[in-house]
Amino acid sequence: MRADAARRREAIITQARHIFAERGGDVALEAIAAASGVGIATLYRNFPSREDLIAAVVDDMVQQILDAVEEAKTEAVEDAAAAWETLLTRLLDLELGALTDGLGVQARPASNVARGGGSDAASPLARIQQPALDALDELVAVLQDAKAVRGGLRGLDVIVALATITRPQAAPIREAAPEVRAQLAEAYLAWTRTG
Amino acid sequence: MRADAARRREAIITQARHIFAERGGDVALEAIAAASGVGIATLYRNFPSREDLIAAVVDDMVQQILDAVEEAKTEAVEDAAAAWETLLTRLLDLELGALTDGLGVQARPASNVARGGGSDAASPLARIQQPALDALDELVAVLQDAKAVRGGLRGLDVIVALATITRPQAAPIREAAPEVRAQLAEAYLAWTRTG
Amino acid sequence: MRADAARRREAIITQARHIFAERGGDVALEAIAAASGVGIATLYRNFPSREDLIAAVVDDMVQQILDAVEEAKTEAVEDAAAAWETLLTRLLDLELGALTDGLGVQARPASNVARGGGSDAASPLARIQQPALDALDELVAVLQDAKAVRGGLRGLDVIVALATITRPQAAPIREAAPEVRAQLAEAYLAWTRTG
Amino acid sequence: MRADAARRREAIITQARHIFAERGGDVALEAIAAASGVGIATLYRNFPSREDLIAAVVDDMVQQILDAVEEAKTEAVEDAAAAWETLLTRLLDLELGALTDGLGVQARPASNVARGGGSDAASPLARIQQPALDALDELVAVLQDAKAVRGGLRGLDVIVALATITRPQAAPIREAAPEVRAQLAEAYLAWTRTG
DNA sequence: GATGAATGAGCCTTCATTCAT
DNA sequence: GATGAATGAAGGCTCATTCAT
Numbered sequence: 001m002r003a004d005a006a007r008r009r010e011a012i013i014t015q016a017r018h019i020f021a022e023r024g025g026d027v028a029l030e031a032i033a034a035a036s037g038v039g040i041a042t043l044y045r046n047f048p049s050r051e052d053l054i055a056a057v058v059d060d061m062v063q064q065i066l067d068a069v070e071e072a073k074t075e076a077v078e079d080a081a082a083a084w085e086t087l088l089t090r091l092l093d094l095e096l097g098a099l100t101d102g103l104g105v106q107a108r109p110a111s112n113v114a115r116g117g118g119s120d121a122a123s124p125l126a127r128i129q130q131p132a133l134d135a136l137d138e139l140v141a142v143l144q145d146a147k148a149v150r151g152g153l154r155g156l157d158v159i160v161a162l163a164t165i166t167r168p169q170a171a172p173i174r175e176a177a178p179e180v181r182a183q184l185a186e187a188y189l190a191w192t193r194t195g
Numbered sequence: 196m197r198a199d200a201a202r203r204r205e206a207i208i209t210q211a212r213h214i215f216a217e218r219g220g221d222v223a224l225e226a227i228a229a230a231s232g233v234g235i236a237t238l239y240r241n242f243p244s245r246e247d248l249i250a251a252v253v254d255d256m257v258q259q260i261l262d263a264v265e266e267a268k269t270e271a272v273e274d275a276a277a278a279w280e281t282l283l284t285r286l287l288d289l290e291l292g293a294l295t296d297g298l299g300v301q302a303r304p305a306s307n308v309a310r311g312g313g314s315d316a317a318s319p320l321a322r323i324q325q326p327a328l329d330a331l332d333e334l335v336a337v338l339q340d341a342k343a344v345r346g347g348l349r350g351l352d353v354i355v356a357l358a359t360i361t362r363p364q365a366a367p368i369r370e371a372a373p374e375v376r377a378q379l380a381e382a383y384l385a386w387t388r389t390g
Numbered sequence: 391m392r393a394d395a396a397r398r399r400e401a402i403i404t405q406a407r408h409i410f411a412e413r414g415g416d417v418a419l420e421a422i423a424a425a426s427g428v429g430i431a432t433l434y435r436n437f438p439s440r441e442d443l444i445a446a447v448v449d450d451m452v453q454q455i456l457d458a459v460e461e462a463k464t465e466a467v468e469d470a471a472a473a474w475e476t477l478l479t480r481l482l483d484l485e486l487g488a489l490t491d492g493l494g495v496q497a498r499p500a501s502n503v504a505r506g507g508g509s510d511a512a513s514p515l516a517r518i519q520q521p522a523l524d525a526l527d528e529l530v531a532v533l534q535d536a537k538a539v540r541g542g543l544r545g546l547d548v549i550v551a552l553a554t555i556t557r558p559q560a561a562p563i564r565e566a567a568p569e570v571r572a573q574l575a576e577a578y579l580a581w582t583r584t585g
Numbered sequence: 586m587r588a589d590a591a592r593r594r595e596a597i598i599t600q601a602r603h604i605f606a607e608r609g610g611d612v613a614l615e616a617i618a619a620a621s622g623v624g625i626a627t628l629y630r631n632f633p634s635r636e637d638l639i640a641a642v643v644d645d646m647v648q649q650i651l652d653a654v655e656e657a658k659t660e661a662v663e664d665a666a667a668a669w670e671t672l673l674t675r676l677l678d679l680e681l682g683a684l685t686d687g688l689g690v691q692a693r694p695a696s697n698v699a700r701g702g703g704s705d706a707a708s709p710l711a712r713i714q715q716p717a718l719d720a721l722d723e724l725v726a727v728l729q730d731a732k733a734v735r736g737g738l739r740g741l742d743v744i745v746a747l748a749t750i751t752r753p754q755a756a757p758i759r760e761a762a763p764e765v766r767a768q769l770a771e772a773y774l775a776w777t778r779t780g
Numbered sequence: 781g782a783t784g785a786a787t788g789a790g791c792c793t794t795c796a797t798t799c800a801t
Numbered sequence: 802g803a804t805g806a807a808t809g810a811a812g813g814c815t816c817a818t819t820c821a822t
Contacts, residue, residue, distance in 0.1 A: 005781080026221060028816060039783045041819085050817070100364065160372040161379055164359065173295065177355040184356055187386030188379065199800085200806060223791055234808045239793065241806095394821085395785060416611060418812055429787045434814065436785095490758065550762040551769055554749065559685065567745040574746055574773065581772030590802080613795060624804045626798085635796070 009046050012036045017057050021098035024168050029053070057099060064094055065132040065159075069139050076139070080148035081193070087139075088162070088189050096159060097167030133159070150195025161188055204241050207231045212252050216293035219363045224248070252294060259289055260327040260354075264334050271334065275343035276388070282334070283357070283384050291354060292362030328354065345390030356383055399436050402426045407447050411488035414558050419443070447489060454484055455522040455549075459529050466529065470538035471583070477529070478552070478579050486549060487557030523549065540585030551578055594631050597621045602642050606683035609753050614638070642684060649679055650717040650744075654724050661724065665733035666778070672724075673747070673774050681744060682752030718744070735780025746773055 015036040019027055033043040047053035068090040075083035136155030143149040165184045210231040228238040242248035263285040270278035331350030338344040360379045405426040409417055423433040437443035458480040465473035526545030533539040555574045600621040604612055618628040632638035653675040660668035721740030728734040750769045
C-alpha cells in the first residue's frame with residue numbers, strides 16, 4: 001500500500017512535468033490527474049494546491065540537476081570543456097522550460113504566514129537556488145578557472161537561459177520552426193565558452 | 196470623433212503589445228482595456244474577438260519588421276555585418292516574444308471551417324510569413340552571399356528565435372536574472388555570424 | 391453519491407421544464423440552477439451546454455409522449471374518439487410549449503460541422519420526430535380509419551399546434567386572459583374531429 | 586424636413602413590427618435601426634427606450650385593429666357571419682403575435698410615477714384595451730346577438746388567441762410544419778361560431 | 781485512502797442605453 | 802437633428818478547490 005501510494009505520487013509528478021512541457025503552465029489540474037490515471041481528489045490529497053504540485057516537480061528537477069552537476073564535477077577533473085558540454089546537454093534534456101510559467105508563482109503565501117516564514121524565501125525559484133544553484137555556481141567557478149567557461153556567468157543565469165530555450169511553444173510555432181531550439185542551444189553553448 | 200476613435204484604437208494596440216510582453220498572452224482583455232483607458236466594450240467594438248486584437252498587434256509588428264528589413268537592406272550595401280547587427284537589435288526591441296502565446300492560436304477558426312478549412316493560411320504566424328518573412332528571407336540571402344550570415348538560416352528561424360528570447364517571463368524570473376535576455380541575444384548574434 | 395447525483399440531475403430537468411414553461415426559453419441558466427438548489431457549475435457538469443440541457447428536457451418529454459401514445463393505442467380499441475380526446479388532454483398537460491423556443495436551436499452546431507454537417511438530423515425537433523412522431527403518426531392513422539380524426543393531419547402538426555397553444559406567455563398576458571389556452575385547446579380538439 | 590422625420594419614424598415602426606414578427610421580441614435594437622436605414626441614436630431620439638418603441642408599434646397596431654373593427658361593423662349590418670370571418674382574417678394578417686413578447690413588459694414605470702398614474706394602467710396590454718378592446722367588445726356583442734359568434738367571448742380573448750396563433754416561431758419549426766398556423770386559425774374561427 | 785460531484789470566482793462576450801461630434 | 806462610439810451590467814462557461822460517499 002505504501003509502495004502503491006509512492007508510485008502514484010511519482011507518476012503524477014512525471015506526468016505533470018510532461019504536460020507542463022507540452023501544453024504550458026496553465027493546464028487544468030484535472031488533465032494532469034487524468035493523464036496520471038487518478039481522480040482529481042487524489043491529486044489534491046498528494047498536493048494540496050497547485051503550487052505544491054509545482055514545488056514537487058521543481059524538487060524532482062532540482063535532484064536531477066544535482067545529479068548532473070555531480071557527474072560533471074567528476075568529469076571536469078579530466079576534461080573541463082567536455083564536462084561543460086555534457087552538463088548543458090543533460091540540462092537541456094530536463095526540459096527546464098516546463099516550469100518557466102510555474103516558477104513565477106509566489107508559493108503558498110498563507111502557509112508562509114502560518115510558519116512565520118521569510119518574505120518569499122520559499123518561492124519555487126528560490127527552491128532551486130538553495131541546493132542546486134550553489135552546486136552549479138561552484139562547478140562554474142571551477143570551469144572558469146580552467147578557462148572552459150566564460151567569466152561573469154552565474155549558475156542562475158544558466159538555468160534561466162536553458163529554461164528560456166526549452167520553454168514550451170504552441171504547436172504551430174513548434175512545427176513551423178522545429179530546429180530553432182537546437183540552434184539556440186548550440187549558440188548558447190558556444191557563447192558560454194567564449195569571452 | 197473619428198480622429199479620437201482612431202487614436203484610441205492605436206492606444207489599445209500599443210497597450211496590448213506592452214501588456215502581452217509583460218504578462219503573457221492570456222491576460223484578461225479587461226486589463227488591456229483598463230490600461231488603455233477605455234471600457235471593455237470599447238475594446239470589443241474595435242476588436243470583436245481576442246484574435247482580432249492579436250491580429251492587429253501582429254499587423255502592427257509586421258509593419259515594423261518590414262521597416263527594419265528595409266533599412267537593413269540599405270545599410271547592407273555598405274557594410275553587411277553591421278546591417279545584420281543593426282537588424283537583430285531592432286527586431287529585439289520589437290518584443291516579438293509578446294506574441295509567442297498569441298501566435299499559436301488559430302485565427303478565426305469559424306471562418307476557416309466555413310471556407311472548408313484545410314490548414315488555411317490565415318493563422319497569425321502565417322500573417323507574419325506572407326509579407327515580412329519573404330522580405331527577411333531575401334535580405335538573409337544577400338547577407339549570406341556577403342558571408343555576413345551563416346548558411347542554412349531561414350527568416351522564420353530568426354523570427355522564432357528572437358521571439359523565444361524576448362518572450363515574457365514571470366516577474367520573479369525576470370527580476371532574478373535580468374541579464375539573461377541580453378546574454379542570449381549576444382549568443383545568437385554571434386552564432387548567426389559563424390558557420 | 392451516485393444516487394444523490396441522479397436525483398439532482400432529475401431535479402434540474404424538471405425545474406428546467408417548469409421554468410422554460412413559465413419564463414420562456416431564454417432564461418438565465420443560473421435561474422434554473424438556483425431553482426434546482428444547485429450551483430451553476432453543477433448544472434454545467436450535468437449539461438455541458440444550454441443545448442444539452444434542452445436535449446435532456448426534450449428526451450424526457452419524448453418519453454412522456456410515447457407513454458401517452460401507448461396508452462391511447464390501448465384505449466382506441468374500445469373507443470377511438472375518447473382515446474383521441476384523452477391523448478390531446480395528456481399532451482396539453484405536458485406543456486410542450488415550454489420547448490418552443492429551445493426547439494428552434496440547432497443542437498451542437500460544432501459537432502455537426504465536424505461531421506461535415508449537412509442538415510444533420512440531430513436538431514431537437516428531429517429528436518422528437520424519430521421516436522415519438524412515428525408512434526403518433528401510426529396512432530393518428532388508426533384513428534383516421536375509425537373516422538375519429540380528420541384526414542390530412544400529421545403527428546408533427548399535432549405536436550406543433552399543441553406547443554403553440556401551450557407556449558409560455560408573459561405574466562401580464564397570462565393573467566389578463568387566462569382562459570384563452572383552454573379555449574384554443576377546445577377549438578383545436580373540435581377541429582381535429584371534423585373534416 | 587418635418588415630413589422626412591415623420592417618414593423615418595414610420596419606417597422604424599414598420600421595420601420593428603416585421604422584425605419582431607420574424608425574429609421574436611428579443612432582437613437587438615441595433616438590428617431594427619440598421620433595417621430602417623438609420624443609426625441607433627436616431628432610433629433612440631424617436632423612441633427613448635425599448636418600451637417606447639414597443640408602445641409605438643402597439644399604437645400602430647391598435648389603429649389598424651380599430652380600422653378593421655369599424656369596417657366589420659358596417660359589414661355586420663348585412664351579414665354578421667361574413668363580417669366576423671372578414672374581421673378575423675384581417676386581424677390575423679396584422680401579425681399580432683409579433684408583440685406577444687413585448688406585450689408582457691411593464692411599460693415606463695418611471696414615467697408612470699412621474700405622472701402619478703394608476704398602478705399599471707399604462708402597460709402595453711392596457712393600451713390595446715382602452716381604445717380597441719372597447720370597440721371590439723361592442724362588435725362582438727352585436728354579433729353574439731345575431732348568433733354569429735358564441736357567447737362568453739371577450740374581445741381581449743380574441744386578441745390574445747390570435748396573437749398566440751400568429752406568434753413568431755423559430756425557423757426550423759416554421760419550416761417543418763408551415764401549415765399549422767392556418768389550421769389553428771381555421772379551428773379558432775369555427776369554434777367562435779359554435780356554442 | 782480514493783473517487784466523482786459541487787461550488788464560487790473570474791473572464792469572455794453582447795446589448796440597452798448615453799455621449800460627443 | 803443625425804451619427805458612430807463608449808459604457809456598464811448581465812449571462813455563458815471554465816477551473817481551482819472542497820466535500821460527501
